[in-house]
Amino acid sequence: MRGFCCEKETRVEYDVTSVELEEPNISAPPQAVRIVEVLEETDHSFELNADLLERILLDPKVADKKVAVIGVAGPCRKGKSFLLNFFLRYLTWESQADKVMGEIVLENSQWMSPNSPLSGFSWRGGSERDTNGILIWSEPFLMKDKNGEEIAVLLMDTQGAFDSQSTVKDCATIFALSTMISSVQIYNLSQNIQEDDLQHLQLFTEYGRLALEDSAAKPFQSLLFLVRDWSFPYEAEFGFQGGQRVLDRRLKVSEKQHAELQQLRQHIRSCFEDIRCFLMPHPGLTVATNPNFDGKLVDSRTEFQQQLGVLISRLLDSHVLVHKEINGQKMTCRELLEYFKVYMRIFKGQDLPEPKSMLMATAEANNLAAVASARAVYQREMEKVCGGDTRYMSTNELLEQHDRCNSVAIQEFRNARKMGGVEFSLQFLDRLESDLQESYENYLKVNNRKYLADAESLGPLGGAIQMGEALGGNSNVTTRKRRQ
Numbered sequence: 001m002r003g004f005c006c007e008k009e010t011r012v013e014y015d016v017t018s019v020e021l022e023e024p025n026i027s028a029p030p031q032a033v034r035i036v037e038v039l040e041e042t043d044h045s046f047e048l049n050a051d052l053l054e055r056i057l058l059d060p061k062v063a064d065k066k067v068a069v070i071g072v073a074g075p076c077r078k079g080k081s082f083l084l085n086f087f088l089r090y091l092t093w094e095s096q097a098d099k100v101m102g103e104i105v106l107e108n109s110q111w112m113s114p115n116s117p118l119s120g121f122s123w124r125g126g127s128e129r130d131t132n133g134i135l136i137w138s139e140p141f142l143m144k145d146k147n148g149e150e151i152a153v154l155l156m157d158t159q160g161a162f163d164s165q166s167t168v169k170d171c172a173t174i175f176a177l178s179t180m181i182s183s184v185q186i187y188n189l190s191q192n193i194q195e196d197d198l199q200h201l202q203l204f205t206e207y208g209r210l211a212l213e214d215s216a217a218k219p220f221q222s223l224l225f226l227v228r229d230w231s232f233p234y235e236a237e238f239g240f241q242g243g244q245r246v247l248d249r250r251l252k253v254s255e256k257q258h259a260e261l262q263q264l265r266q267h268i269r270s271c272f273e274d275i276r277c278f279l280m281p282h283p284g285l286t287v288a289t290n291p292n293f294d295g296k297l298v299d300s301r302t303e304f305q306q307q308l309g310v311l312i313s314r315l316l317d318s319h320v321l322v323h324k325e326i327n328g329q330k331m332t333c334r335e336l337l338e339y340f341k342v343y344m345r346i347f348k349g350q351d352l353p354e355p356k357s358m359l360m361a362t363a364e365a366n367n368l369a370a371v372a373s374a375r376a377v378y379q380r381e382m383e384k385v386c387g388g389d390t391r392y393m394s395t396n397e398l399l400e401q402h403d404r405c406n407s408v409a410i411q412e413f414r415n416a417r418k419m420g421g422v423e424f425s426l427q428f429l430d431r432l433e434s435d436l437q438e439s440y441e442n443y444l445k446v447n448n449r450k451y452l453a454d455a456e457s458l459g460p461l462g463g464a465i466q467m468g469e470a471l472g473g474n475s476n477v478t479t480r481k482r483r484q
């Protein structure tokens with residue numbers, strides 16, 4: 001693994017800025033650029049800044065090089081952009097080292113530069129979300145992979161999930177896109193891996209999987225659970241090893257578990273080729289709470305600095321760097337661009353179902369269940385009086401029976417305990433009414449067929465009498481308009 005010497009630290013200026021420009025000109029310094037924007041002011045649609053992405057990925061320096069994409073995603077306000085800036089630092093140092101120092105082995109820790117304020121991807125303290133959409137660093141870094149081939153490394157930052165301005169669809173789309181584009185997706189979590197974290201991962205990856213063509217292969221590549229502020233090193237030590245133990249426990253499937261829990265775990269395992277976990281210590285109160293903290297590592301706990309060094313130098317180690325692959329093919333930057341455009345088109349289109357919050361999904365499910373049992377009540381009651389085995393009855397009589405059974409069924413629906421509130425329920429009531437009307441029309445047809453069959457069995461005279469009755473009494477053998 002390559003290291004860096006102190007000389008470098010004084011000579012090399014970080015060529016980074018925290019400004020996110022939409023349209024950098026050719027000579028602008030490298031910077032974080034927003035390639036996917038969520039139009040929150042209007043309809044929450046997604047816009048790809050294709051020109052910008054083309055300029056980055058079709059740059060002749062990288063266009064036909066294989067690519068690795070490191071993406072960070074997860075709940076908002078948990079230090080994602082902050083972390084990514086250290087990746088940026090590492091890569092900046094390494095690319096400078098290549099230029100200036102050639103193959104000289106340098107001290108590893110110098111890229112951490114304890115007294116430099118942290119810049120690059122926009123980050124900040126406070127409770128309000130910061131990152132919007134998806135950003136990448138405008139200059140891919142060139143590294144050599146284990147075979148000595150040059151590979152372009154892209155860093156990708158994403159909007160945090162579950163902030164107060166994003167819909168479930170926004171969160172699912174951002175997370176899914178990031179999972180589909182990354183070769184290593186970092187799932188950044190705070191304190192622990194909890195069941196709800198796994199449920200969200202399931203929801204988001206399932207959404208991504210829907211957007212992909214069916215294929216036998218696992219759809220996504222490497223997933224790293226990154227647990228920040230891990231406070232139980234006496235149970236599992238910081239780093240990859242302790243992380244693996246926690247992960248094994250969380251993803252363990254046992255027969256004693258409820259089927260739902262087993263399924264969730266199987267789903268996650270089936271989505272990724274490789275799943276790891278890293279436990280990070282707490283960085284100290286200055287990092288977590290001081291509004292004037294500007295990102296200097298010297299203000300963080302030594303333990304945190306050490307583990308940051310371990311994590312980043314391991315993930316970006318050229319011997320283990322994960323190439324971006326799609327269907328088993330290693331992607332070049334040029335190819336990745338095309339995939340990006342296709343994925344965006346899918347997410348912008350109308351084909352994908354709307355992902356829902358857990359409450360909405362549950363409320364919808366139990367409203368639908370209430371519709372189904374009310375419909376069953378209607379059928380049961382109607383079958384008793386005008387089912388296939390019963391005799392023909394006049395249309396008025398049938399209508400009366402329908403009105404009676406309809407009321408019983410509607411009452412059944414109203415009495416059922418349902419989640420989601422009254423307003424939400426109304427659309428299901430509407431649906432029930434239209435289902436019942438449809439059923440009534442079927443009963444009416446069956447009844448009319450009985451009438452014809454009876455008429456035939458009575459012969460020409462009886463038939464004429466019955467026809468006369470029907471025409472005189474109730475010739476209106478038609479359907480009634482649905483009442484509002």
Ligand SMILES: Nc1nc2c(ncn2[C@@H]2O[C@H](COP(=O)(O)OP(=O)(O)OP(=O)(O)O)[C@@H](O)[C@H]2O)c(=O)[nH]1
Nearest residue numbers: 076077078079080081082123124125129130131160
């Ligand atoms: N407790 C804790 N705080 C951290 C850690 N790393 C960074 N922070 C702080 O977390 C705050 C938010 O950092 P950001 O990088 O902007 O967080 P983010 O996840 O990108 O936030 P959004 O873009 O809004 O989703 C900053 O005050 C950081 O100093 C960590 O490991 N633990």
Ligand SMILES: [Mg+2]
Nearest residue numbers: 080081130131
């Ligand atoms: Mg951020």
